[in-house]
Amino acid sequence: MESGDMTIEHVDVLVVGGGPVGLITAYQLARNLPAPHKIKIIEKYPKSAQDQYGRAITLFPRSSEMLDQLGLADSLAQQCFACRQTVNYDKDGNEFPGRGWSFMENMKDTKWDFALVLRQKYQEEIFRQALKRHGVDLSSPVALVDIEILDDVGPIGYKVIATLENGTTKVKSLVKCKYLVGADGGRSSVRGIMDIPFDGSTTEDKWVRVDGIIETDLPKPRTYCAIESPTHGNVLWAALDHGATRIGFAFTAERQKAYPKFDQEAAVKEAIASVKPFSLSFKQVDWWTIYAVGQRIARSFFVKNCIFLAGDACHTHSSGAAQGMNTGMHDAVNLGWKLSLVLQGLANPDLLNTYEAERLPNVQRLINYDKDISRLMTMQLPENWAGDPNADPNEILGTVMAEAATFSSGLGIYYEPDSFLNISPSTLDSTVQPGQRAPDVPLQKPATFELTRLQTETPNIAQFYVVLFAGDVSQTKSSLSAFSQSVESIKWLSDSTSPVSWISIFSGAGGPSAYETLGGMPFGKVFYDENHSAHERYGVDVEKGMVFVLRPDGWVGTTAELGSGASQTLDTYFKRFLIVNGEAKL
Template structure:
């Protein structure tokens, strides 16, 4: 990580200097804010951490609970989420704490004694097969803790306002703060005025109701019990993720962090017509008994249940993700996470997709409120995230149906394992692909960088840093700081690259604040085709050697080499199918590929940014 460029730092460098609203931040909730986040779940806390990187924006997050979440319901962390944690600076710590899913085993009825279960297959998990990041299990409460730390340590010093309950809102047509939000602040009814509101308040969202949006979908007539339990057992796969299909029902078994705790989703069968949700009152003892019936001939001796619940599978998507009911109106209120999509928990998607909602929205709010981008940018949130939610519902409906089958409905005992691996890219979070818009250049030259699909997240690869010869992942240097990334992959002799660098300096300067660092908006990097020891750092164009901070110190971490060395075995040009004539890859602040352009067409790059950014004032 980089620090000291604003002066010597002796404390934890992860704690950034307070700026703007982070200086003398008032303890009490103010009457006027720029952004009001309602709810401190995964989407809300990520959004707060992102907005802390925009300290000139007044952001507050309210939560009706009295304090931090103690025990979260969600626990599955997909590789795309770990990639996001890397951008927020805490991936290594949460990986060390979490349970790493290395395998998924499948169990079914013993053909000779069908009342018993037997292991039918062992399957490697998809996480590290398709990403450098693992597939994890960790308590949602700990994920929120890490994002809370990132929000507090950011320049904006954002902390949740606990004990404040949302009670309603009205969006006015005029006014600098047109959203009138009614809250109960520790027993006192108050009104807060906001420019924008993010409803991150869960499946029973009051914000959703206030803007007249509706959940569309149905509840499936199937119930599941779920429990986090500490047990003694003779079941041999207790510390391996398992899908268990038995004559008595089904179990999805997921080991939890810490080495002892595990979660079980236990099939409670079809819900009777007219049940009116009475199944949700099923006693814990019944859920445990059911689990033992399914596990036969094995058994669990439950010592403690940390949390349990009973739910009916539901698949719903809200009819709109913001309050813009017609195309002529700019949105002011946004819905994220469970407020706009709900589904079963068994595919491990809820928290993951919710966090990507927050990541998508956060930098856009920051850009608009700091004058970097026009207000039209905010309309891309709903346009991009609602199709993703629908894809999630479709996937979860199929996975839930497969999990709930009876043995006699299964013709091939291996088909669940086959489906699990064949669809891995979707649950891992890597299938999301945004279509052309003001921030996805539809005229991009995809053939110049086939391994960086337009609209998909930037898939990192190893390169060698020219300044010190260290091997690093190119994408891991991209932090969630609201900046655009521009990767300039050089032509063979770097002649085009040098010309490109000289030509684009005025373009980038047009959008960079006069009082900001030269790379405050654009983080521009060069990747040469030669070995690192065949390039001299000081020979590179000045664009890639910016001088930042009050001392104007040279940044030594923007110039890289692609050629393999004893430490770096891959060539990113080959790994990502990049043109040897050079190519420019533009990546959004939320890590999605926005444009792919040739080195000799600066006008097209200028036109792209002209469509989504405003000149610096």
């Protein structure tokens, strides 16, 4: 179609920004939505395998888990530097245990129990290729220049008209879409065009990062390392992929005075000074940058019922805690399955309001940590510090990093209980609560007894999983029978067209037949919990059993007692946001 001299393209979702957050958002939609749904992703700057180095480098365990459920983590693991070791040196070059990045050595309860270090350049190439396999190519260089919202268009209609400009030919075109996702970084065009305030501040503090191939006498160079420099703050030394290393340091006002012009040569000179008393020389410099530290949050993450912001477009912070890309991944994964269900007509559009409701409190937690961490890394005490004014910032930093450990790893990130998605039954208690991450417990397959894991069996394909912890069947058989009979009365729960799958986990060693173990057909796929560790991790009594609903993104949605009442609990829970038999929510 054409409008005047401009062509018009119709797509379901336009993603603006070709970095990791935009690519993962587009990838989920392309993977989950059947034809004839269409996804388009654009990037203002040229993108290719020759992208510059630098930028984000680290994925923490929860991010790796989420990417694993999307089928992407194995490709990342092929190229990454898997960092499990940390070291902290004081100003004299002596090891000082328990400070700096030491929390990384205690990231347990997951097979991804390490920092996955892979520079953004390589991650983006993996994501672009995965997206291409689902029929979507990144369009670049293409810039967004205007957005028009059509107020007279109803839900799931083509409400957004985006004006695009080809960066090479300068030819403009129009895209009509149902939803637009701004994942276009800290200087977001989407946020600017929609006039969404970006609250916060930028400090006078400046940090420098230099990546390259190095030679050094530092005793443990292939680690995540902190050096407590008296002149350059808490210096980051990070072993990178492909044998490279990143050096990061505070560039104080005092040091800045020596450089009328700060260039690569100056960055290298300061990097060498920052790691004293150790020696450092660069055989090759891949990338360097200098930037001001600040924290900002967009006033809204979702406006006009059709425009989303994700990643740096809606929150920026320092790289002190290495959370930028990780937080963006959480945004993308949280949004991706919700948009997928709404666009397929399987969920009410109200579900999309939970994106900001869930992500904003976690972004605020990060900002609060980041304000303290970034000041401490620059050898300043936190702004609201009420302790000893002569306290050692390095010591306080160690304490703050330890306190933030489960948040930083992502394994402790949770969504508050609510009345919509994360429902906590008042009469039921378990170790794992609604709104918390579903632990990735080991399981056995039937017949072959091959080992597998819960997250391997619950991929993120915009489906919920009802996980039946059946316990010891000899003890729970009557409850299982009552549950089975009650579920049969609610046909849609086990209908093949609903976005709900079933998994049964039996406590104990597997027998020759799941049918004979249960005395009838089990629900969904069957697995065994030979040593009861899965039941124990979830806090399930093997004599009683329990039902957990896992959201598509791997968080627990709700729980129910095993028995006749569980089916009604499930029916009520899902009808809050799913469209069942053409009927909207309760």
